[in-house]
Amino acid sequence: GDSVTQMEGPVTLSEEAFLTINCTYTATGYPSLFWYVQYPGEGLQLLLKATKADDKGSNKGFEATYRKETTSFHLEKGSVQVSDSAVYFCALSEGAVGGGADGLTFGKGTHLIIQP
Amino acid sequence: DAGVIQSPRHEVTEMGQEVTLRCKPISGHDYLFWYRQTMMRGLELLIYFNNNVPIDDSGMPEDRFSAKMPNASFSTLKIQPSEPRDSAVYFCASSFGARNTEAFFGQGTRLTVV
Numbered sequence: 001g002d003s004v005t006q007m008e009g010p011v012t013l014s015e016e017a018f019l020t021i022n023c024t025y026t027a028t029g030y031p032s033l034f035w036y037v038q039y040p041g042e043g044l045q046l047l048l049k050a051t052k053a054d055d056k057g058s059n060k061g062f063e064a065t066y067r068k069e070t071t072s073f074h075l076e077k078g079s080v081q082v083s084d085s086a087v088y089f090c091a092l093s094e095g096a097v098g099g100g101a102d103g104l105t106f107g108k109g110t111h112l113i114i115q116p
Numbered sequence: 117d118a119g120v121i122q123s124p125r126h127e128v129t130e131m132g133q134e135v136t137l138r139c140k141p142i143s144g145h146d147y148l149f150w151y152r153q154t155m156m157r158g159l160e161l162l163i164y165f166n167n168n169v170p171i172d173d174s175g176m177p178e179d180r181f182s183a184k185m186p187n188a189s190f191s192t193l194k195i196q197p198s199e200p201r202d203s204a205v206y207f208c209a210s211s212f213g214a215r216n217t218e219a220f221f222g223q224g225t226r227l228t229v230v
Contacts, residue, residue: 032216043120043207043221051216089159094215102171102214103149108158 002027002105006090009111013080021075021110023064023090031092033057033066033073034104038087047075047088085114122208122222129229134196137225140189141210149219150183150193151207159207165191166214198229 006023013019025033032051036044048057053068064075073090090107121140129135141148149164163173168185176183180199185191195202205226209219 034218036221041223043223044209045221046218049218093217102166103147103161103164103211104219106159 002031002092002094004090004092004105004107006088006107006110008108009087010113011110012113012115015082015114015116016079017114019075019077019080019084019112021088021090021112023073023075023107025071025073025090025092027071027092027094029094031094033064034091034093035062035064035073035075036089036091036106038089038109040086044089080112080114082114082116085112087111120208120210120220120222122206122225124225125223126226127228129198129227131199131229132197133229134194135198135202135227135229137193137206137208137227139191139193139208139222141191141208142220143189145210145212145220146188147211147214147219148185148191149209149211150191151209153205153207153224162193164214195227198227200229203228 003026034049035047037047038044048059050057050066053066056065062077064073087109089109091104093104123138146167150162152160152162162175163183164171165185183193205224207221207224209221211217211219
């Protein structure tokens with residue numbers, strides 16, 4: 001079945017540091033890939049997405065590139081801020097045709113802590 | 117649109133009591149998902165509906181859990197009887213389509229069973 005693996009946290013960085021959160025996936029079809037963010041006490045919000053190979057999703061300074069050859073979708077940001085402290089979830093959604101599950105399959109989440 | 121609305125935001129109940137969680141999806145969305153989030157297991161899909169019909173409830177942990185969607189704008193998740201191990205944050209999400217599409221999440225219901 002489908003699965004998403006992401007680095008365990010917590011990840012602690014200083015403000016203005018470079019961020020990478022690794023994400024790899026296993027899927028039966030040709031999925032779309034997502035990063036969601038969860039701030040304390042809130043629900044998940046879509047951060048960015050990519051729907052086909054080599055697409056780059058970007059939002060709020062975060063980027064991730066859909067790498068089909070390595071089945072990866074790593075999240076990066078050049079200079080993190082304290083306000084980026086949150087839990088980040090990598091997820092996939094199967095394509096419209098073919099096998100696999102409906103809905104989103106999530107990784108376990110990575111807790112990011114940015115210190116001033 | 118106000119987004120996905122869940123109620124209550126917090127619920128504290130005694131073991132053995134019935135608990136009902138409520139969700140109003142985004143208007144026009146045809147899929148509704150119920151997730152449970154715990155520290156140990158992360159986000160787990162419990163059940164989802166398409167056009168108000170339950171499609172897959174294989175994630176529902178036990179017969180104590182049940183979910184309904186009587187119309188396109190309302191769904192409930194019921195636990196009867198509740199147990200301390202049911203303590204978690206329960207999220208409702210809705211989407212238009214179930215594949216290649218993002219889901220929109222409510223703010224969740226934090227359930228504590230004492």
